[in-house]
Amino acid sequence: MAESREERFIGMMRALACDPAARALGDDAAVVDFGSETLVITHDMMVEGVHWLPGQDEADIAWKLVATNLSDLAAKGAQPIGVLLGYTLGPDDARFAQGLGEALAAFAVPLLGGDTVSAGHGARSHGLTALGRATHRPVPGRNGARVGDRVWITGPVGAAMLGFEVLGGAIRTETVPDATTRAFRRPVPRLAEGIALAPLVGAMMDVSDGLLIDAQRMARASGVTLALQSAAVPIAESLQADAAAEDRRHAAMTWGDDYELLFTLPPDIAPPCLAHAIGRVEEYRGHSLLLDGAAPQGRLGYWHDEPGIADPG
Amino acid sequence: MAESREERFIGMMRALACDPAARALGDDAAVVDFGSETLVITHDMMVEGVHWLPGQDEADIAWKLVATNLSDLAAKGAQPIGVLLGYTLGPDDARFAQGLGEALAAFAVPLLGGDTVSAGHGARSHGLTALGRATHRPVPGRNGARVGDRVWITGPVGAAMLGFEVLGGAIRTETVPDATTRAFRRPVPRLAEGIALAPLVGAMMDVSDGLLIDAQRMARASGVTLALQSAAVPIAESLQADAAAEDRRHAAMTWGDDYELLFTLPPDIAPPCLAHAIGRVEEYRGHSLLLDGAAPQGRLGYWHDEPGIADPG
Numbered sequence: 001m002a003e004s005r006e007e008r009f010i011g012m013m014r015a016l017a018c019d020p021a022a023r024a025l026g027d028d029a030a031v032v033d034f035g036s037e038t039l040v041i042t043h044d045m046m047v048e049g050v051h052w053l054p055g056q057d058e059a060d061i062a063w064k065l066v067a068t069n070l071s072d073l074a075a076k077g078a079q080p081i082g083v084l085l086g087y088t089l090g091p092d093d094a095r096f097a098q099g100l101g102e103a104l105a106a107f108a109v110p111l112l113g114g115d116t117v118s119a120g121h122g123a124r125s126h127g128l129t130a131l132g133r134a135t136h137r138p139v140p141g142r143n144g145a146r147v148g149d150r151v152w153i154t155g156p157v158g159a160a161m162l163g164f165e166v167l168g169g170a171i172r173t174e175t176v177p178d179a180t181t182r183a184f185r186r187p188v189p190r191l192a193e194g195i196a197l198a199p200l201v202g203a204m205m206d207v208s209d210g211l212l213i214d215a216q217r218m219a220r221a222s223g224v225t226l227a228l229q230s231a232a233v234p235i236a237e238s239l240q241a242d243a244a245a246e247d248r249r250h251a252a253m254t255w256g257d258d259y260e261l262l263f264t265l266p267p268d269i270a271p272p273c274l275a276h277a278i279g280r281v282e283e284y285r286g287h288s289l290l291l292d293g294a295a296p297q298g299r300l301g302y303w304h305d306e307p308g309i310a311d312p313g
Numbered sequence: 314m315a316e317s318r319e320e321r322f323i324g325m326m327r328a329l330a331c332d333p334a335a336r337a338l339g340d341d342a343a344v345v346d347f348g349s350e351t352l353v354i355t356h357d358m359m360v361e362g363v364h365w366l367p368g369q370d371e372a373d374i375a376w377k378l379v380a381t382n383l384s385d386l387a388a389k390g391a392q393p394i395g396v397l398l399g400y401t402l403g404p405d406d407a408r409f410a411q412g413l414g415e416a417l418a419a420f421a422v423p424l425l426g427g428d429t430v431s432a433g434h435g436a437r438s439h440g441l442t443a444l445g446r447a448t449h450r451p452v453p454g455r456n457g458a459r460v461g462d463r464v465w466i467t468g469p470v471g472a473a474m475l476g477f478e479v480l481g482g483a484i485r486t487e488t489v490p491d492a493t494t495r496a497f498r499r500p501v502p503r504l505a506e507g508i509a510l511a512p513l514v515g516a517m518m519d520v521s522d523g524l525l526i527d528a529q530r531m532a533r534a535s536g537v538t539l540a541l542q543s544a545a546v547p548i549a550e551s552l553q554a555d556a557a558a559e560d561r562r563h564a565a566m567t568w569g570d571d572y573e574l575l576f577t578l579p580p581d582i583a584p585p586c587l588a589h590a591i592g593r594v595e596e597y598r599g600h601s602l603l604l605d606g607a608a609p610q611g612r613l614g615y616w617h618d619e620p621g622i623a624d625p626g
Contacts, residue, residue, distance in 0.1 A: 005402050006429050012410035019395060019423035030425035032394060034446070035350030043397040043442055044428045051430075081345060082332060084356040086399065086440035089318050097325035110332035112343035115358045115440070116319050122435005127399035127428070129356055129442040133347070 023141060026221055028072040028205055029132075031139045038134035040078035044069050045086075048123040053168055058092045059099025060185040061126070066103035068208065069130035071189035071259040075206040076139050077198020078132030080107060080191065085114035086127035107191065136198035140263075145203040145222035149264035151279040152271055154193050157211050157260065158252025159183030159236035180238060187259045193273040197263055200272065202281075204263040209256040210301020212289060215279075218262060219288035227290040228279035253291075256302045336454060339534055341385040341518055342445075344452045351447035353391035357382050361436040366481055371405045372412025373498040374439070379416035381521065382443035384502035384572040388519040389452050390511020391445030393420060393504065398427035399440035420504065449511035453576075458516040458535035462577035464592040465584055467506050470524050470573065471565025472496030472549035493551060500572045506586040510576055513585065515594075517576040522569040523614020525602060528592075531575060532601035540603040541592035566604075569615045 003011075010025060017025050021032040029042035046052060046068075052061045066083060073080050083104070090096065104111060112131070119125075145151075163184025190206070197204060203222055207214045211233065219226040230249065239248050264281055265271060287295040316324075323338060330338050334345040342355035357378075359365060365374045379396060386393050396417070403409065417424060425444070432438075458464075476497030503519070510517060516535055520527045524546065532539040543562065552561050577594055578584060600608040 005406065006431065009400070009402060009406045009410065009429055012407065013398070013413075013424060013427070013429075016410070016414050016417055016424040017426070019425065021395060022423060022425045025424075025426060030395070030397065032425065032444070034352065034394070035348045037348030037350075039347065039352065039444075041397060041442075041444065042426060043399050043440070045399045045401075045430045045440070047401075047430045047432050049433055081347070082334060082343070084343065084354060084442060085326070086356050086358045087322065088358075088360075088438065089322060093318065093322045094325065097322065097329070100326075101329050104329055110335060111326060111329040111338075112332065112335045112345065112354065113330070113338060114326070114356045116322055116326075117358045117360045117363060117438065118319065119360050119436045119438060120362055123432045125401065125430065125432060125438055127356070127358070127440040129354075129397060131345070131352075131354065 027141050028075040031076065031134065038137055038139060040073055040076045040132040040134055040139060041129065042069055042072040043127060043129045044072065045125055045127045047125040058090060058095035059102065062096045062099035063103040063186050065126055065128045066100065066107065067187045067189050067259065069128045070107055070109065070191060071206040071208065073130055073132040074189045074191045074194035075204050075261060076132070076134065077136050077194045078134050079195065080109040081131045081133055082110045082112035083131065084112050084129040087114065087116045088124040088126060089116065089118045090124050107189065135195045140198050140201050140204040142203050142205045142218045142221040144201065145218055145224050145226065145264040145281045147224055147281050147283050148267060149202050149281040150267055150277050151226055151228060151264050151281060152275040153207065153211070153234065153260050153262050153278055154190050154273065154275050155260040156234035156236045157207065157258045158239045158248070158255065160187065160257035161252055161255035162236065162238050183236070184257060187257065189259055190261045193261055196272040197261065200265055200269055202264040204261060207258050207260045207262050210254040211262070212253050212291065212296055213301025214262055216289040216300055223284060225282040225284050225288055225290055226279055227282050230292050232276065232278045234276045254299055254301050340454050341388040344389065344447065351450055351452060353386055353389045353445040353447055353452060354442065355382055355385040356440060356442045357385065358438055358440045360438040371403060371408035372415065375409045375412035376416040376499050378439055378441045379413065379420065380500045380502050380572065382441045383420055383422065383504060384519040384521065386443055386445040387502045387504045387507035388517055388574060389445070389447065390449050390507045391447050392508065393422040394444045394446055395423045395425035396444065397425055397442040400427065400429045401437040401439060402429065402431045403437050420502065448508050453511050453514050453517040455516050455518045455531045455534035457514065458531055458537050458539065458577040458594045460537055460594050460596050461580060462515050462594040463580055463590050464539055464541065464577050464594060465588040466520065466524070466547065466573050466575050466591055467503050467586065467588050468573040469547035469549045470520065470571045471552040471561070471568065473500065473570035474565055474568035475549065475551050496549070497570060500570065502572055503574045506574055509585045510574065513578055513582055515577040517574060520571050520573050520575050523567045524575070525566050525604065525609055526614025527575055529602040529613055536597060538595040538597050538601055538603055539592055540595050543605050545589065545591045547589045567612055567614050
């Protein structure tokens with residue numbers, strides 16, 4: 001696969017990220033030893049037309065910006081301390097502020113600072129920095145999956161995909177049911193689960209770009225193979241009625257925005273929270289990812305430089 | 314003066330920034346007690362056509378993004394720990410990476426993480442989060458100016474203004490002299506000065522939007538009057554030859570982007586670094602800012618929602 005512009009740029013950035021705290025830019029967040037504590041810090045952006053649909057409720061955009069960044073903290077078992085917002089003024093700043101306030105209240109996180117700018121024309125973008133305190137050290141990474149571990153996920157995939165389709169009009173409904181689109185508009189980071197899991201897991205990450213691509217990233221970072229069983233992957237209830245159920249199952253596994261936690265545990269340890277066993281960690285033998293025993297073909301998830309909505313993590 | 318959109322939005326944000334670490338969004342950075350240490354954290358954005366000139370060298374844009382954020386840390390006497398970059402892919406990502414690497418090396422700060430996005434169209438924007446460790450507690454703020462203190466600045470104003478004019482073609486030269494535009498393109502945050510000053514100062518901030526407006530902000534935050542003597546304000550050497558020297562002096566005091574530190578000291582304390590005494594702190598009597606004994610008229614500096622280049626802080 002040809003290297004994309006984004007991959008090239010990230011390669012250049014990796015050369016500047018020589019501090020171990022940066023984890024070679026290969027993890028969900030930076031992990032900084034800081035006095036007696038360990039700081040976990042992440043920054044993600046959202047761009048109009050890429051990460052949100054034109055005309056979407058500004059309150060939902062704000063919520064998602066908070067939730068996707070806190071999801072990166074959840075993947076580290078970090079307790080959020082606060083956020084800094086980089087905001088581009090838009091069509092309804094009050095709605096944005098409303099949604100931001102709702103998200104910060106829901107996750108009990110204060111706004112600490114940031115910056116506000118006007119962009120004369122073109123696509124707006126926002127950035128958010130989320131800051132957390134590690135609750136367990138060492139802080140889990142993507143690279144800790146060990147042969148023999150079981151692979152787990154905290155919840156189903158596909159609900160965000162369906163929400164996106166309904167919201168974008170790909171699936172026609174008389175009125176857009178709020179509950180159906182909620183998973184796409186208002187994801188909930190698995191903060192409590194991340195904190196409970198951090199002392200136990202081998203590897204942990206959040207599923208932001210699609211289960212298959214994210215599982216492959218975990219496998220590569222750990223130098224192992226993740227062998228998943230597709231029938232074991234929990235699929236959102238709202239998708240199960242779908243006529244083309246099998247195609248939809250695959251789509252759900254390669255779509256992003258679900259923000260469940262993907263993690264590995266030694267086989268004798270049960271997860272301390274609701275989770276689904278979806279596979280095993282095996283020795284690497286030529287493929288980082290196996291699905292039902294074979295290397296999955298085609299698109300595994302959201303990939304950089306692709307048009308469309310996804311990849312907030 | 315009518316409230317601008319940005320002011321309205323910041324007002325809404327202030328309601329969400331109830332944590333004391335946020336300093337009511339009225340300071341250069343957030344100050345977070347974190348275990349045995351105190352964290353200083355700031356996030357500033359730069360927007361194409363607002364904070365940089367179209368066609369400007371991408372390496373300079375990267376440098377300035379780093380420098381302006383580190384300047385906020387300097388104002389707190391913080392030692393930088395690292396930065397996170399929110400980057401929008403552009404015409405020359407390799408030049409941006411080059412300038413970023415130069416700035417990070419010059420200030421000995423590692424890249425810790427961030428995000429890269431593509432914006433389909435329109436103005437690009439970048440954000441940077443800078444993270445530092447407080448070297449002195451309490452961490453200085455804008456609100457510590459006390460009646461009787463002297464007011465100081467670490468260096469001259471106006472060089473960035475001249476650099477901007479030359480670079481933008483407002484002043485025609487056969488070739489653009491690198492040294493003349495350097496102050497605008499490659500500002501240097503006063504990190505060592507900030508650390509040396511932090512244990513001594515009453516109030517401290519960086520001059521990013523213009524000396525007069527920033528002095529007024531310090532005065533307001535402290536509930537005092539800053540009485541400045543214009544003849545005492547150091548003006549960049551390159552401006553002193555100017556025919557209309559007096560007009561230029563005023564312009565230099567109301568232009569931003571200089572990134573010197575403005576601070577107050579008790580009258581019996583001499584600054585531990587090169588600095589110029591430019592005024593005194595007086596009891597508030599109706600005007601926050603006096604210049605040569607009178608409230609200055611007109612524009613005091615870069616103001617929100619204004620078109621033009623400035624306000625990276």
